[in-house]
Amino acid sequence: MGIEVKYPFLFLFLIPAVIMVFLFIRNHRGKGNEKFWIASLRLVIFSLLIFALTVPQVLLPVKGQTVVYLADRSASIGSNDEALAWIENSASKRKSEDQFAVAAFGKNVVLEQNLGRNREAITEFNGKADDSQSNLEAGLQFAASLIPRDSSGRIVLMTDGNETAGKSLEAASVLKNRNIEIDHVPLRTAAGDDVSISELKMPPSLYLGEEAPITIEVTSNIAKEADIRLSVNHKEVLKESVQVNEGKNVYTFTHKADTAGLTVYKAEIAADQDTFSENNTLHSVVNVKGTPKVLIVQGKDAGDIANLLKGSGLETDTVLPEKLPTVLSGYLQYQSIIFNNVPATVISEHQMTLMEKAVKEFGTGFIMFGGEESFGLGGYFKTPIEKLLPVDMDIKGKKEMPSLGLVLVMDRSGSMARNKIELAKEAAVRSVELLREEDTLGFIAFDDRPWEILETEPLKDKKKAIEKIRSITPGGGTEIFTSLEQAYSELEELQLQRKHIILLTDGQSATNGDYELLIEGGKEKNITLSTVALGQDADRGLLEDLAGMGLGRFYDVTDSSIIPSILSRETVMATRTYIEDNPFFPSVQPYPDWSSLFEKGVPEMNAYIAAAAKPRAQVPLLSEIEDPVLAEWQYGMGRAAAFTSDSSGKWSGDWARWEKWPSFINQLVTKTLPQYESEPYRVAVENKDGNTVLSLESAASRSLPIEASIVSETGDQIEANIRLTAPGKYEAAMPESAGMYFLNIKQTDQNGNIQVHQTGFTIPYSEEYLQKGTNKEHLETLSKMTGGKELESGEEAFRPLKKPASTKQPISEWLLLAAFLIFFSEIALRRFGLTAIAAGILKKNRNKKEKPEAPIKIQNLKASREKKSPSVQMPDKLQGGTTVKETPEKTKEKKKTNRPKPPAESSPKEREERMKRLLDAKNRKK
Known part of the structure; x- marks a missing residue:
């Protein structure tokens, strides 16, 4: 047991306290030792108060040891069995009062067993630890948090000592201040043959x-044969077998840059019995300057735009919408993207998001041409593509539309749980938003029976309808016919111009009814039916037949993310009014870029898809009813355009035969191409203090603020705070996840001129996947800093700590209480004095010791009367039984006498008579 104080410097207040007491002793005029008693009490009071201010705490020893086992579960550790066996053996050697916990770490930290006594150690690790990194710092901080605050303990670190993230030495210095010791147990690293690509060098442009x-x-780490492959934009261009020697090997190849734009090079190596596959791949991004390249996504019955662009000097790639890339680099190699009559129902939400990122963040151009499967008719309402276009797909309120009745019949069985039903509800919500308030809407959700979510009636309260739709939960089986029959019965008597049913299911009906009879009866009442088969288990044959009989469309969906686009398209097509098919001559607005093409007049156009221009959009061409025929705008870093007629001539009419039609298409595409500055920045990825840092250096040493956008290969936006660190130099902290990233930089100079640069970079795989052996030097440094050591046996983990653990009990309150008690004692001493207090104490003690005496006897009474002083006499004298009064002269005589004279001696007879008279007088009184 000991005492520690929090603020020891406050003991300096004792110096003025002693001086004050000394001055009191010298100047006080008290009697005897009284002033020394007062001075002593005051000194004690001052000392107690000052001691209380220092916040003293009594250290009470804690029985037993607190040990936290911290095991490395990163990829560089071959097996967890070694650590588990060591923990089990060590925990079995502890005493009953010892307690322990088990934690494991990789990139993150997980608690495997909480702190406690009298428990068996775990036999396997159950936590989910990310093995891509070894973050010793995070592991030590977490282990220390398990040890009670203001108490010491021990961490047994079991690792190979190779730190790939964090700063464990800084963590160790903090643990040293808490008296926490770090012992270490070296673990064997993963052993085996391993071949890795350590570097891929390419010119930046x-x-x-x-x-x-x-x-x-x-x-x-071994000599063996391996295959090296090189891919450009995910196409293999080189494969070669090489003999790899132990150590470093350098191989040089050449490749002709044949694709303009951002080009991704990927190097791979493959060998038999390779320990780590994670270190077999590296990427490099190169900006290839040359002829701009355009991606044309070709739909059905669309014109040949690629042929129109042949004379423009642009390179083109034409693909079907089903073959669109699923990674961001697949779009960034193109300077512009053209959608030619492409429906949204065959493009996933993820692919649309990647294109939206390419336009907004990297300046890629985008153009959409019209057609029967484009714009609103294609199902683009509220999609990422609509977001980047200069027109809205929803045109409610602009013109008189046919009255519409729509009933959605949606599967809510158990198989629709999670993502499927959420996307189906989102699809239904989009359909509600597309409808007008005077339109009629019904919603039936079914499992083994129909559930009427929305009664089929005019849509008056959209918000309430959406809330009901969002409240649907999955459950039950699948029975289609009864719900479909109910939908037909609710629509057949309604007096509406358009009546349509959309059926969506991912399963097969438990019962079969007479669908043909039901649908034929509905056709007589002008009811149409479209069906959506979702997933592999749906009854595709039945649903396709139903859509055919119902004069609707069948959708076979494998990616549930396109459900919203399907229902949007069906809702729009049910109105059949989005197509404006009255021939007209578009009016040219005063935009100099376009006016020169129409100097000889404007060709006639047959039709277009109705859309609404967004507020910031420029509209060079308008229809007779002021709908946009051509609209364009700046979206983020890129430029997008919408041509609401088609490119085949079916809708565009004389435009497709117009002599300047190729020039019009070429100018439209050219205006969407990005404008980049030539390599204004040098980009590098560095590892600083265990953190991945992106470094940018301006070639012109400009120090102007910049805007940077970083997007991963999968299209995820990376939050990066670009900061200026030196003239012309910038830095941004990056995530530690290995992979390929694309960077777009925008800088505005003092004159307002904007310069844009795009490039890419890669974060290589973690050093965790390199075989480095055990880093004993680092482990010994950690242990020495905190007073620990390398453990040779499990029993040593519970040895006594160099600074034993203890609990702290504050005593300031007791010191203050003692000071007040002594303060009141000092007040009493000054008020009554030392002599009075001592006399009172002595008298009290004497009274306690005295005992009551026996009754007074006549003899004692007589003796007391005899001893009585003559000066104390009765006022009247008794003589011979009569009262004799003193004369005035005798009284005066008595006053003149300073001292009373001793009485004259009386004879025994007189005394006896006097006593007798006294007794008689006493009896008379009674």
Whole structure:
């Protein structure tokens, strides 16, 4: 047991306290030792108060030891069995009062067993630890948090000592201040043959047709044969077998840059019995300058735009919408993207999001041409594509539309749980938002029976309807016919111009009814039916037949994310009014870029898809009813355009035969191409203090603020705070996740001129996947800093700590109480004095010791009367039984006498008579 104080410097107040007491002793005029008693009490009071101010705490020893086992579960550790066996053996050697906990770490930290006594150690790790990194710092901080605050303990660190993230030495210095010791147990690293690509070197930029030098550095711990592959934009361009030697190997290749734009090079190595596959791939992004490249996504019955662009000098790639890329790099290699009559129902939400990122963040252009499967008719309402276009797909309120009755019949069985039913509800909500308030809407959700969510009636309260739709939960089986029959019965008697049913299910009906009879009866009442088969278990044959009989459309959906687009398209097509098919001559607005093309007049146009221009959009061409025929705008870093007629001539009419039609298409595409500055920044990825840092350096040493956008290969936006660190130099902290990233930089100079640069970079795989062996030096440094050591046996984990653990009990309150008690004692001493207090104490003690005496006897009474002083006499004298009064002269005589004279001695007879008279007088009184 001991005492520690929180503020020891406050003891300096004792100096003025002693001086004050000394001055009191010298100046006080008290009697005897009284002033020394007062001075002593005051000194004690001052000392107690000052001691209380220092916040003293009594240290009470804690029985037993607190030990936290911290095990490394990163990829560099071969097996968890070694650590588990060591923990089990060590925990079995502890004493009853010892307590322990178990934690594990990789990139993150997980608690495997909480702190406690009298428990068996775990036999396997159950927590989910990310093995891509070894974050010793995070592991030590978490382990220390398990040890009670203001108490010491021990951490047993079981690892190979190779730190790939964090700063464990800084964590150890904090633990040292808390008297927490770090012992270590070296673990064996993963053993085996391993071949890795340690570096891929490429020039940051190339020109089209240039022979690019490619250097690949391979590191191996064994000599063996391996295959090296090189891919450009996910297409393999080189494969070669090489003999890899132990250590570093350098291989050089060349490749002719034949694709303009951001080009992704990927180097891979493959060998038999390779320990880590994670270190076999590296990427590099190169900006190839040359002829701009355009991606044309071609729909059905669309014109040949690629042929129109042949004379423009642009390179084109034409693909079907089903073959669109699923990664961001697949779009960034193009300078513009053209959708030619493409429906949204065959493009996933993820692919649309990637294109929206390419336009907004990297300046890629985008153009949508019209057609029967484009714009609103294609189902683009509230999609990422509509977001980037300069027109809205919803045109409610602009013109008189036919009255519409729509009933949605949606599967809510158990198989629709999670993502499916959420997307189906979102699809239904979009349909509600597309309808007018005077339109009629019904909603039936079914499992093994129909559930009427919305009664089929005019849509008066959209908000309430949406809330009901969002409240649907999955459950039950699948029975289609009864629900479909109910939908038909609710529509057949309604007096509406358009009546349509949309059936969506992912399963097969438990019962079969007479669908043909039901649908034929509905057709007589002008009811149409479309069906959506979702997933592999749906009854595609039945649903396709139902859509055919119901004069609707059948959708076979494998990606549930396109459900909203399908229902949007069906809702729009049910009105059949989005197509404006009255021939007209578009009016040209005063935009100089376009006016010159129409100097000889404007060709006639047959039809277009109705859309509404967004507020910031420029509309060079308008229809007779002022709908946009051509609209364009700046969306983020890119430029997008919408041509609401088609490119085949079916809708565009004389435009497709117009002599300036190729020039019109070429100018439209050219205006969407991005404008980039030539390599204004040098980009590098560095590892600083365990953190991944993106470094940018301006080639012109400009220090102007910049805006940077970073997007991963999968299209995820990366939050990066670009900060200026030196003239012309910038830095941004990056996530530690390995992969490929794309960077777009925008800088505005003092004159307001905007310069844009786009490039890419890669974060290589973690060093966790490199075989480095055990780093004993680092482990010994951690242990020495905190007073720990390397453990040779499990029993040593519970040895006594160098600074034993203890609990702290504050005593300031007791010191203050003692000071007040002594303060009141000092007041009493000054008020009554030392002598009075002592006399009172002595008298009290004497009274306690005295005992009551026996009754007074006549003899004692006589003796007391005899001893009585003559000066104390009765006022009247008794003589011979009569009262004799003193004369005035005798009284005067008596007053003149300073001292009373001793009485004259009386004879025994007189005394006896006097006593007798006294007794007689006493009896008379009674």
